Amino acid sequence: MLMRAKDSTLLVIDLQARLLPAIDAGAALVEQATWLVRVAQRLDVPVIATEQYPKGLGATDPGLRELLPAHGLREKIHFSATAGAGLFDLPGGERRQFVVCGAETHVCVLQTVLGLLATGREVFVVDEAVGSRRPRDKALGLARMERAGALIVSREMVAFEWLEQAGTEQFREISRTFIR
Template sequence: MLIHPDRSTLLVIDIQERLQPFIDQGDSVLAHSQWLLRVAQRIGVPVICTEQYPRGIGPTVPALRELLPDSAVVEKIYFSAVAECAGGLAGPGSDGAEGGGIFAAPGGERRQFVVVGTESHVCVMQTVLDLLAAGRRVFVVEEAVGSRRASDKALALERMRRHGADIVSREMVAFEWLQRAGTDLFRGVSRDFIK
């Protein structure tokens, strides 16, 4: 299945000030996430950004936060952003009820989620597995997710893939959102983002 611009949302998970310096290849994860966020905005794909306990871990890094309206940012306590939506009821024995959180944010009603963020083996993976359980299609951008240890990222990607997530690159996402060449949008995105 292709990623469709009218059916997908970019979900940026917990790229926060106090955690970011400890992420393996953290500068690269941030740069790829920012690139994809800017492409999503140019194409008109909604963006949701989560913050895990911002009083402790800090807010979203300024390079991302300054690009987002307040309505796109969702605070959470649960590691899974979907568990937060179900009032903490997602997981074993959950009825999958959708409450607030990412499902209530603009774009949260969409059926496809393109996921970037940290940490791959904690909040990213738990959110992805819960999104899949809720019937969403999930596309994890390999170069735009990270963990403190590379081995944890590798294990998380393997587990997410095994459970049905597609592991993709940022350019795969951008070209699928664009759908075709020869348009003004394609020329603008190609000129400004595809190098």
């Protein structure tokens, strides 16, 4: 199955300032998520972001936070963003495809992905845009999500599938700005 911009929502999970220093390659993870947010915004794909217990873990990374729509941010205390009320009520929450990035791969990302799959959503996890404190935990989380039915993809797979074709002004703009 292909990712379609008109059917997709980008879900950014728990990229919080106090958590990121503990994440393996945390700065690179934020860069990858930021790239995805910017591409999503150019292609009118809704963006939802979560914060796990922000009183303890702080807010979303400031550079990333400034790109996010205020109406698309959800605080949570459950590890899964699908637990409790609210995720599916946010703009984009009704869509059938979720492209997922964030931290930690083996905890909040995994539990959210399993929850999304349980609701019948098509789920795509962006390999270079998820992270954990330990690389082994990331690998195990990705493997488990894939076995459960999520598709593991790259950021360029997301962009090109959302674009669908070359030769358009959107393609030229995304190509010039994001794909070098």
